[in-house]
Amino acid sequence: MFLAADVRPLHAIKGPCQDRRYPVVMGDWVVGCGPSGKVDRAISLTDNLLLRFPTSADAVGFGDVPAFGRKGLFQWAILNMDPANRIVDQTVAPSLNRIDRIASLEPGQVRLRKGAKSWTAAANPRGWYPPALLGDQVFWVNDDGDGGSDIWSWRPGEESRPYADGKGEQRHVVASETHVAYLDSNQIVIRNAAEDIEQTLDVTVVDRLSIWKDTVCWSAWSNKDIDVFCSNGFQLRRAGHQLWPSHSEKGLVFQESDTTMLMIFKK
């Protein structure tokens, strides 16, 4: 359960970035951009340490840690762009990064990399939507060949398969260590690791979903403006529009009047 603390602007991180999905929360960090609008910095939610890194022609990804590079993705921990450390050459969407795994979407395939090992499967990723990762299972938005999209999943050793398809548009898939959530037309669907549907919420999401453990947050219209709502009942109602929420157990970051705002959770 989240309890709100004061909401304050996060001046070290400009908002929004050229890629409007940033800034985002990655674990204990808020990853975002500076005056250039390109994603090139991260600030710690623990001790306010500000780190800068080279701007990346490929997005730094989502998840727990950023990956970056100019031609392909390189792992954060390595911090140098030796071609030998390149994970993948070309992506069609930002990667999803855990401490020890990276899921990436490439033209015609999906890839999971753990350490030095890498597995791929045929796919038709729609692009722009990052994949999601629950354990070794990768989820992504797949183009259905008819201008629409479905959610597909795959884990090494298995064939890729539809995870959520049907008449409507399935997109914006996100995953935590225990749950998967996605949009199906105008519904948020939350499923557990056993793929059981735990919750469906009839709501028109304005921009995207954010997930941490079993809690999903999103922005939606409420009377005259846009506020942030979470599946555990938490609501952030403020004057003006609160957009592009991203959260972890540490806090919630969102955009308000072109300013990056931070709300630290108290337990």
Next chain:
Amino acid sequence: MLVRSVIFTLGFLALVFLDQSPGFTENTLFSTLRAIGVSSILFMLNIFLGAFFIKRFYPNQSPAWDVSLGLGLLCWGLLSFIAAAFGMMGMVSATVILAAMGCACFVYKDIDRPRGPLWGWVIIVIFGCFALVDACGPTIDTDAIYFHVALPKQIWIGGELLVGPLHPNGSRPMLLHAPFSMLYGLGGETTPAVFSCFIGLALLGSILQRAESLQPKAGVWAIMLLLSSWTFLHELGIAANNLSAAFFVWVCWIAISQRHYALSAIFAGAALSVKYTAFGAIGALWIFSVPGWRQKGQTALLTIAMVSVWWFWNMANGLHPLFPYAGWALDFPFQHLDKYGMGRDWMNLLLLPINAVLHSEIDNFRFLGQLHPLWLLSIPLAIGVASKTPRLGWIVLTAFVFWGVGPHWLRHLLPASPLIVLWLGFGLSRLNRIGTTIAAIALLWGLPANLGPMLTHWGARSVPSFYEDKAKAHRYERVQAWRTAEWANQRLPSNSKCALFYTWPGLAFDRPYVLGSVEDHVPSRHFLLLHDSQFIDALKAEEVDHIIVGPPTLARHLYPFLSDSDFHEQFEKPAAILENGLLRHGELIFEAASHRVYRIRK
């Protein structure tokens, strides 16, 4: 004759159909050769067609190749316009038009061949090779990707003309863009640029030939003034209409010189039907070169009758005759003249000839181009020989004054440039040996500033002209929205229709779209201000289901002449309307390089 025509048509179609890659976007070597082949064949067919009619109207003289080309272009433009106006533009109508043009092949023996000093033609060919490489490269010029190739592509895809506030560029005179759609359909994306290049080279050749016949060395100086100026060289390598307008102005002058006033009126109408900015040069020719009020009246009526085709076409579609330059639903400035040049007060206007040559820059709004300093330095020489060509001097002055009234873009001076360089060339040709040497040194001195950027440009374009992967990378680098457009082509439903807000590259889309851009994103801003918060409903009424959004124009420093309230009303307010509407009714489904794709929520 009929057999030749059939054989020619079949051979031509075989060439076209050898490679039917969908979308015509790949720029391989074969595609380049095809564009050159199609352009070459149509170039010759236009000469034959024009010569055919000249022999009918003037049976006692041999048709000149340049005048024939002008008349052929006019006929081809009208035939293409009629096909598109009736919604029949496509491979069948193109084949019929080609076959009809091919029937005139038999006149090739009667056409006066190009003449003039050989080394002048060699210079033209050398520069022409560089310009051709530029023209064969992937289309990246802004005017081409939103208008000169984008609109012909849409005409070819849909088979019909597009008009109205949702397609404002289609409401301009279509004498050039209807045949451009044929070029696009037959030869691919780069063919309009290659054909424009040929017209520009033909203009150079005609100036060389005609000027040299009047005064030795005048023709060579004239073409050197053009070829040493960035504005002209850059125009040679892109799909545009300035050089075509200049060509029609030039053949209009030729016709007047030969006292063929009816023909001159037709060419005048053609020039205005390609670009209204030719009005200064055409008007000046009419005032100073057409003798007698009766002759003036007849030529004016004929010219107006020709141009009125486009006015009636607009009126038949419920628009102001001069739309999109006038007649928007809101009281909306189409263009801010103060944004360009170096000011419009009396002193700046008096200094305009000096400023336009000495202070112009190619990469900002200060004249948007560059001319060789010799243009300015040779004015006294030209005035000095005014007694030899008195009316030409007044024509040049009048044309320049008209240019000064409009936006101070040097490329808008191109329609009048043949007359200007002819006048200047007369002056330079009268120099003695020492004077000629000094002028040649001056020519070389001014070359780096003009030729340097072009050599860099040609170098950057040379590889993409022949290698597909390089062409793609070149386009991604130079056209921000191209990746977004490609994604939309690949991923949106096949029957979807997009609205383009604050983004230029209509050419990138392989499907119908509305709005797009002209000037300062006038269609986007006007549409948003007109419909306000109901703009989504207005788009739905047009069956639009996706919106492509580029970065809106909000650079305050570009409009210092506007008050804060005017800037807010014209620029900030429509951008805010768009963002609020997208928040309420749109879902972001893709973004790349600051260009976003939204699905309109049902």
